[in-house]
Amino acid sequence: MKQIIQSFKTGETILEEVPRPQVRKGYVLIKTHRSLVSLGTEKMLVEFGKSNLLEKARQQPDKVKMVLDKIKADGLVPTLEAVFTKLGEPLPLGYCNAGEVLEVGEGVFDFKPGDRVASNGPHAEIVCVPRNLVARIPDTVSYEEASFTVIGAIGLQGIRLTNPTLGETVVVSGLGLIGLITAELLLANGCTVIxxxxxAQKVTLAQEKGIQAYNLSQGTDPVKTVMELTGGIGADAVIITASTQSNDLISQAAQMSRKRGRIVLVGVIGLDIKRADFYEKELAFQVSCSYGPGRYDDEYEKRGIDYPLPFVRWTENRNFQTILQAIATGKLDVKRLITEEIPLGEYQRIYSNMGGNNSIASILTYKEAVDLRTSVAVNGKAGSFSKPGKAVLAIVGAGNFTKMTMLPVLSKIGADIKYIVSAAGVSGTHLAKKYHIPLSSTQYEDVLQDKTVTSVIITTQHNLHASMTVQALQAGKHVFVEKPLVLTPEELQQVIEVYVQQPDTSVTVGFNRRFSPFIQKAKSLLGTSPEPLNLVITVNAGFIVPTHWTQNMAVGGGRIIGEACHFIDLAAYLAGSEITQVVASALGNHPTQNSDNVSVIVRCKNxxxxxxxxxxxxHKAYSKERIEIYSMGRVLILDNFRKLEGYGFKGFSSMSGKQNKGHAQQFEAYYSFIQKGGEPIIPFSQIINSTKATFAAIQAFTSGQRIEVE
Known part of the structure; x- marks a missing residue:
């Protein structure tokens, strides 16, 4: 299928061929008929992409600070690599979609194939959208009209925050697409609208709709005009839907408001607010968040948990429904806003000159026939993988770890990769092109059924690791799964049971720190003495917001399972012995399973x-990881995987270099194992022990008891 994407690195807008997305649990798969181009938002993204690196930095000073902090912690070269990789990511454009349901995912009961729906899907022939971001289109509303649903909801949410009453005077500053819709909805609400x-074109259209609209290019003073029209009282409310870096609009809004008036920002403007403007009138100012309550809440949007109507009357989905109903009843006339309808294949007629485009609403139209393939060929190498016995990899997951860490390493060692599988297909196709991978897919089954694939590398969100590992083992594939292996003891038992039934396969977990040259040097210095060790591993992990997917126990497993497992495994590796007991304590009086300020003491068999x-x-500026090893009157200190210092070792005092956590060495060893056979790079028994010890740590700090590890 075809999809419009934007490159932040080059500014180029491309119509890309990507595999169609797969319907997921709680999602709806939709064949697009029409999509509306948001000229304001998309113009801003396109122009940002076309700007040079210095201009990008000037526009996002907060991101520059984050980069500087990362340089202090990780070094210059890794930081620059991460920045340029991020800029190279493709961005799907569009969020105003109208089409026909093809499939519904598990748990979706109120839609069926054939239903006409509006959603916030991108400009693509097929989109997969969470159920709470999909609304049924009334029979009397066309696809063209329905494509205004989402952008209409943006204006509606601004109105809801303004809370206008019958007879109030409301100013709409900026009569672009959102402004015109906002103004018309205010008229339907019984307001006087200025x-x-x-x-001039937009002002004229607004006047034709009954709005008292004025052309500022003719020298009109907006503050004076509002004061004259309101008899010197001022506007009851001002809704700003314009886009400008100037601070003038916020000052004007304050000056034209009555005492104790309300100002709501829907657009993007300069916000250097003068206290006196707001103080003297006791003005209320609020920024509107997109479509309404539920926006950016993963529980609502991605996991389909609705807010109860008696307590949250107007969610983003109910705002969608309201806009569609307003169109159906004629209270909102969007047909007159349509300037042009352009076939998807001719998208450059819109995007090549967004700065000079005087269109109010541009709509993309889509062909009836759509390519439904779940895999697309990116180049012609796919046939070269048919040779029996060849070590062939398939990568499942196209997130940050894959693109920033794993693929650069695998590419450097010349690994043969046949597939990259991603949920939506865009990121996977981008990486396939960049690293000359023949096939981009959205279907895991494509990999499992391909007999030429010998190993599957899984880097998806953590809740998929166990099931995908089991499926790959059952298909006779070797499995490399980025940590953690599983999220629950039950999943671990399932993996073990399938593993023992597949003697010709292997399971490897991405415990990369074992393979760091610094750790290998430490192991060689410590030797094979049977004397027990004392170790202290301190991880300055940094704060992650509670709403991040890794903090969700059902999806990410929390940070102890998802990340601290690295260090539990490293402790057992350095000690050269399996873990038998765990004691742990978490910060605060009431620790929970996803606590991420935890001290864990593990005791090994030796x-x-x-x-x-x-x-x-x-603090971010302090080293992220510090390892101290005490043994037989000697001490080793490893700081942030950049410098190893030894005390009491004959002939060794220090070793330093760029940060190296062992990723390259791990993948080199794994690929060699897949090619040549032999023993797995990490014994399966050690993977099981480290995983059980991680579960024991959570049990220990939530129960306050010492836990024995089987």
């Missing part, structure tokens, strides 16, 4: 013990 814009401090409340 509008301002610099575009008597070694390790204190693992995993903290999220430290």
């Amino acid at each position: 509008g301002f814009d610099f575009d 008597g070694s013990q390790c204190v693992i401090n995993y903290f999220s409340n430290g």
Whole structure:
């Protein structure tokens, strides 16, 4: 299928051939008939992409600070690599979609194939959208009209925050697409509406709809005009839907407001607010968040948990429904806003000149026939993988770890990769092109059924690791799964049962720190003495917001399972012995399973013990990881995988270099194993022990008891 994407690196807008997305649990798969181009938002994205690196930095000073902090922690070269990789990511454009349901995912009961729906899907022939971002189109509303649903909801949410009452005077500053819709909805609400814009065409259209609209390019003073029209009282409310870096609009809004008036920002403007403007009138100012309550809440949007109507009357989905109903009843006339309808294949007629485009609403139209393939060929190498016995990889997951860490390493060692599988197909296709991978797919089954694929590398969200590992083993594939292996003891038992039934397969978990040259040097210095060790591992993990997917126990498993497992495994590896006991304590009086300020003490079979401090409340400028090893009157200190210092070792005092956590060495060893056979790079028994010890750590700090590890 075809989809419009934007490159932040080059500014180029491309119609890309990508595999169609797969319907997921709680999602709806939709064949697009029409999509509306948001000229304001998309113009801003296109122009940002076309700007040079310095201009990008000037526009996002907060991101520059984050980069500087990362340089201090990780070094210059890794930081620059991460920045340029991020800029190279493709961005799907569009969020105003109308089409026909093809499939519904598990748990979706109120839609069926053939239903006409509006959603916030991108400009693509097929889109997969969470159920709460999909609304049924009334029979009397066309696809063209329905494509205004989402952008209409943006204006509607601004109105809801304004809370206008019958007879109030409301100013709409900026009569672009959102401004015109906002103004018309205010009229339907019984308000007197005053509008301002610099575009004569938009002002005229607003006047035809009954709005008292004024052309600012003719020298109209907006503050004076509002005061004259309101008899010197001022506007009851001002809704700003314009886009400008100037601070003038916020000042004008304050000046034209009555005492204790309301100002709501829907657009993007300069916000250097003068206290006196707001203080003297006791003005209320609020920024509107997109489509309404539920926006950016993963529980609502991605996991389909609705807010109860008696307590949250107007969610983003109910705002969608309201806009569609307003169109159906004729209270909102969007047909007159349509300037042009362009076939998807001729998209450059819109995007090549967005700065000079005077269109109010541009609509993309789509062909009836659509390519439904779940895999697309990116180049012609696919046939070269048919040779029997060849080590062939398939990568499942196209997130940050895949693109920033794994693929650069695998590419450097010349690994043969046949597939990359991603949920939506866009990121996977981008990476397939960049690293000359023949096939981009959205269907895991394509990989499992391909007998030429010998190993599957899984880097998806954590809740998929166990099931995908089991499926790959049952298909006779070797499995490399980025940590963690599983999220629950039950999943672990399932993996073990399938593993023992597949003697010709292997399971490897991405415990990369074992393979770091610094850790290998430490192991060689420590030797094979049977004397137990004392270890202290301190992880300055940094704060992650509670709403991040890794903090969700059902999806990410929390940070102890998802990340601290690295260090529990490293402790057992350095000690050279399996973990038998775990004691742990979490910060605060009421720790929960996803606590991420935790001290864990593990005791090994050979008597070694390790204190693992995993903290999220430290400062970013301090080293992320510090390892101390005490043994037989000697000490080793490893700082942030950049410098190893030894005390009491004959002939060794220090080793330093660029940060190296062992990813390259891990993948080199794994690919060699897949090619040549032999023993797996991490014994399966050690993977099981580290995983069980991680579960024991959570049980220990939530129960306050010492936990024995089987």
